[in-house]
Structures are given as C-alpha cells and as structure tokens.
Amino acid sequence: MKKNYKVIKYSVEKAGGKIELLETRRECWRISYKGRVFYIKGSFKIFRSFLDTSFLAAFKDLTREIFKAGKFSFPKTLVASELQGKKELNELLDKVKPPFILKDAAGSLSVGVFANIESKKRAREILERELKNYKKMLIQEMVSGKEYRVLVLDKKILGALRMIPPYIVGDGKKTVKALIEEKQRKNKKKTPQDEDLFRLLKSQGEGLDSIPKKQKKVFIRSSSCLAEGGEMIDETDKISDGLAKECIRLASACGLALAGIDLFCEDISLPIEKQEIKFIEVNSRPDLYIHYFSTKGKTRDVVKEILDYIIKII
Known part of the structure; x- marks a missing residue:
C-alpha cells in the first residue's frame, strides 16, 4: 500500500488538499479537501450504499456467485x-x-x-x-487473450490498463538465465527458478540454458507480475462502450462504487458481441498507483477524480 499512499499524497496536495498519516501500522490517514474532512485506511473503499459489501470481492468463491447471478461470463x-x-x-x-x-x-x-x-x-x-x-x-x-485491469468509479471508467506478463527478448547470444538476471537486476523481487518457470519455458521451446533467437519474446510468467518486470499499457481511450457498461454493471452488482476489475478478452476495443470476455476478479480496494506509472500511454490522475466524487457524496 506504500505505492498507493505516495500517489494519494501527491494528488491530494496537488489539488490543494492536506493529508496526514495518523498511525503508521494501521495505515490510517486523514484527508482535508475542499472544506471537508474524511478518513481512509490504506486506500479508498467506496460502496454504493451504507452496506459494506467488500466481502463479495474479497472472497473469490462469493464473487463467483455474483458472476453467476448477474450472468457475467467467467472461466x-x-x-x-x-x-x-x-x-x-x-x-x-x-x-x-x-x-x-x-x-x-x-x-x-x-x-x-x-x-x-x-x-x-x-x-x-x-x-x-x-x-x-x-x-x-x-x-x-x-483462459487465453489479453489481460486487463479496469478501474470503475460509479458510472465512469477512470482507467483501463493492459497487463503484460514479464518477458525477455532474445539477442541470439545470451542464455535465458542470463537474460532474466539482466532484466531483473534492479528488481527487488526475482522470478523463482522453479517448476512453474521450467514448464513455461518448455512450452515456448526454451530452457534456462538455451539461447533464444534474436528478437524472440520469451515469457517468464504466465500472468502479470509487476514486481518481476511485468508491463502496463494504458488503453483507457480504447475501451468499447459495451465493455465499459459491463464493467460498471459488475461493480454495481458487487455493491461497489469504486472497483478494480480483472478480465481477459481478445481486445478491449472490440464490441462485446464480437469476442469472448472472461471476468476474473473484482477488487474493492484497487491499486491506484498503477494508473500513474504505465509503461506506455497516458498517466491518469484517478485519485483527483475519486476525491471529487467523495466530496459530492459526503
């Protein structure tokens, strides 16, 4: 949550507000903005009613029931x-x-x-x-396809990021092992050299000691893992109206005004009737910092929009 705190602090102060950390271990902050004062823990949680429905997103077996009841497509x-x-x-x-x-x-x-x-x-x-x-x-x-994280606030899409798993690119000289070490030299978290990595490399015709051809892209994780070198591309402006409406409908079905939705599809820009979409998870307290540090594309000041929304409802 430290990364979220940094972008929340930056956005609050940039917008003319004030933020105070009340207790370090509890991650409780007091925010003063446009004459209002409110408190958050770790990050923002915003519900559509006075009922706390975050448990529907926190427990994936319960989220599955929401998917079924609302007829959302999921694996x-x-x-x-x-x-x-x-x-x-x-x-x-x-x-x-x-x-x-x-x-x-x-x-x-x-x-x-x-x-x-x-x-x-x-x-x-x-x-x-x-x-x-x-x-x-x-x-x-x-499931196959491109992985996305869509940030919903009430009836609006604040951000949509394409999440790309960590990969290396062959140069025709170095081994896979050397390329991984080179890529992750500055990373705090390293990709473990375990059975999962060996199996994934084998499925791509490679091994730790093999030398990938020049420009060959070799994935070292099957899912997005930012800490190990995964990438994020902002595609907010590309999301189709139909998919945007489905994401908003899903957040609403979970009782959330603010939600981070994980999904797989062929392409976020395509009409929903022309592709297969699989919703994976719903996050009631989504990471916000990722929308400030995309590998490619625009930076989205999502915290400012959240602050303005809170002021309207309190």
Whole structure:
C-alpha cells in the first residue's frame, strides 16, 4: 500500500488538499479537501450504499456467485475445501479442463496463486498441500487473450490498463538465465527458478540454458507480475462502450462504487458481441498507483477524480 499512499499524497496536495498519516501500522490517514474532512485506511473503499459489501470481492468463491447471478461470463470455476479428501478433489478436477489455475479463495496480491498446472495429479498435490494453509481454494480453467485491469468509479471508467506478463527478448547470444538476471537486476523481487518457470519455458521451446533467437519474446510468467518486470499499457481511450457498461454493471452488482476489475478478452476495443470476455476478479480496494506509472500511454490522475466524487457524496 506504500505505492498507493505516495500517489494519494501527491494528488491530494496537488489539488490543494492536506493529508496526514495518523498511525503508521494501521495505515490510517486523514484527508482535508475542499472544506471537508474524511478518513481512509490504506486506500479508498467506496460502496454504493451504507452496506459494506467488500466481502463479495474479497472472497473469490462469493464473487463467483455474483458472476453467476448477474450472468457475467467467467472461466469455469469450482471450489475445493480443506474438508475434502483425495477422492473428492479428483472428482472436482475431472470437471475442469487443464491447464488449471489454483487460487486461495481469500487471497490477494497474487499470493496463493498457482498457474498453468497441466496435470490433474500435480493439481491435486498442490491442493492437498495448500489447503492446510487456506480453508478454500478455487480450481479454475486457464483462459487465453489479453489481460486487463479496469478501474470503475460509479458510472465512469477512470482507467483501463493492459497487463503484460514479464518477458525477455532474445539477442541470439545470451542464455535465458542470463537474460532474466539482466532484466531483473534492479528488481527487488526475482522470478523463482522453479517448476512453474521450467514448464513455461518448455512450452515456448526454451530452457534456462538455451539461447533464444534474436528478437524472440520469451515469457517468464504466465500472468502479470509487476514486481518481476511485468508491463502496463494504458488503453483507457480504447475501451468499447459495451465493455465499459459491463464493467460498471459488475461493480454495481458487487455493491461497489469504486472497483478494480480483472478480465481477459481478445481486445478491449472490440464490441462485446464480437469476442469472448472472461471476468476474473473484482477488487474493492484497487491499486491506484498503477494508473500513474504505465509503461506506455497516458498517466491518469484517478485519485483527483475519486476525491471529487467523495466530496459530492459526503
């Protein structure tokens, strides 16, 4: 949340407001803006009514119920529980086509996510191990297409970012391992050299010691991971009216005025009836800093718009 605090502080002060950190460990801030005073914890959470509905986004198994009730398209998803044994887990896995993605039902920030699992045996092993730590996990079909994060505020799209997983580009000389180390030299978080990386490289015809051809793009993560070198492209101006309306409808269905929506589709600019869209997650306290530091495209001062919205409703 430190990155969010920096952009919130910058935007509040730029707009002529004042922000005070009341308690460091609790991340509680007091904001004075246009004669009003209000408090936030970590970042902004804004609901459509006086009811706190953030739990519908916080627990992915509950978000799935919102998807179903509102007839939103989403990947086939089943829920595994710590109470289920090997036989029951096998029966669940038989109902979903591999490759699988396994997720902690209450997880966030990509913690407890296991992507691109190709075999039922390995998926079951992960579930048996991780369900000791997490009470419930989702078993989900992997989906293809471009990944996007759409930021919704009430009936408006504040930002839409295309999220690109970390990758390296071959130069015909260096090994994959050397290129990863070169790319992540300044990164605090490094891509672990584990089974997931080996499997992903193998699917692209590469290995740690292989030398990719010049200009060949080799992905080192199957999902966006900004800390490991993922990229963000601002495509706010490209989002189609139909997709914008669906994102706003989904935020509303979750009872949220402010929401970050993750989805996959062919292209955000295409009409929704001409492509397959899969909604993945809804975030009730979305990261805001990402809209200030896109790799390509415009910077969006989303905090200023949120501040002005709050002033209207309080």
